[in-house]
Amino acid sequence: MKIVIIYRPGSQAAIDKSDELKIWLEKKNIEVYCHPQQNLKNCKTLNDLSQANLVIAMGGDGTYLEAVRLCMGHQIPILGINMGSLGFLTVSPVENLYEIVEKAILNQLESRPRSMLQAEVNGQAFQALNDIVFERGELSQLLFLRIKTGDQLISDLKADGLIFSTPTGTTAYNLAAGGPILHPEVKAYVMTPICPHSLTNRPTVFSDEQELQVELLNVQQEARITVDGQMKIKISKGQIVKIKKAAYQHNVLRIPSHNYFDLLRKKLKFGERA
Secondary structure, eight states: OEEEEEEOTTOHHHHHHHHHHHHHHHTTTOEEEEOTTOOOTTOBOOSOGGGOSEEEEEESHHHHHHHHHHTTTSOOOEEEEEOSSSOSSOOEEGGGHHHHHHHHHTTOSEEEEEOOEEEEETTEEEEESSEEEEEEOSSOSOEEEEEEETTEEEEEEEEEEEEEEOTGGGGTHHHHTTOOOOOTTOSEEEEEEEEESSTTOOOEEEETTOOEEEEEOOSSOOEEEEETTTEEEEEOTTOEEEEEEOSSOEEEEEOTTOOHHHHHHHHHOTTOOO
């Protein structure tokens, strides 16, 4: 069995716990590898990631998203161990590290599907587990975007930005911008304006079978697209970005008794009276 460990950069606690986990796994005759840009004691990288059986992300949701980027195109299960704060993706607490890893090795965890979004721009495709965000470039003026589906105009929008969120990502930037929370297995995605110029521009939920086209209408401004908060792509006037469901999905490992609404109550105080 081959397992790849990814830890939260800059966190000595995550590095120490990852080193400790590596030793524990090797005692079980499991081959352990690390992230290509990270270094565990006496640990090598796996050149062909398709050979990995499991990836363990030690940190917060940012670490988990880095694991998703590393595994992009490969259907490799990822186990998130929470060493951060919120942890909507890294749902397993580090206090239960060895118990949960043991269950993963024995195939006693549940694998649940999560849809991903894809942005097609400049002949390239970029996939996101959380969100695809249009942001202002160097100039401070509002973005002027035209959103269509097929030949149908949805909206001409002036705003600071625009978020396209998967159900998984609705508890991230989308929620902070006033968008709705979707259950992570809903077959839909959300478009949420960031500080729109008009109060009539509201978050909108689309079927994940719909493809949208977003065109930048500003004459003298570039915009940036960020994918899961990391990858940045520049676009200019007249360029059209296609937003649609990605061709493949991501599978989250969790204990069978996991309750999404318990997670919302714990992390966001969901449903509590003010």
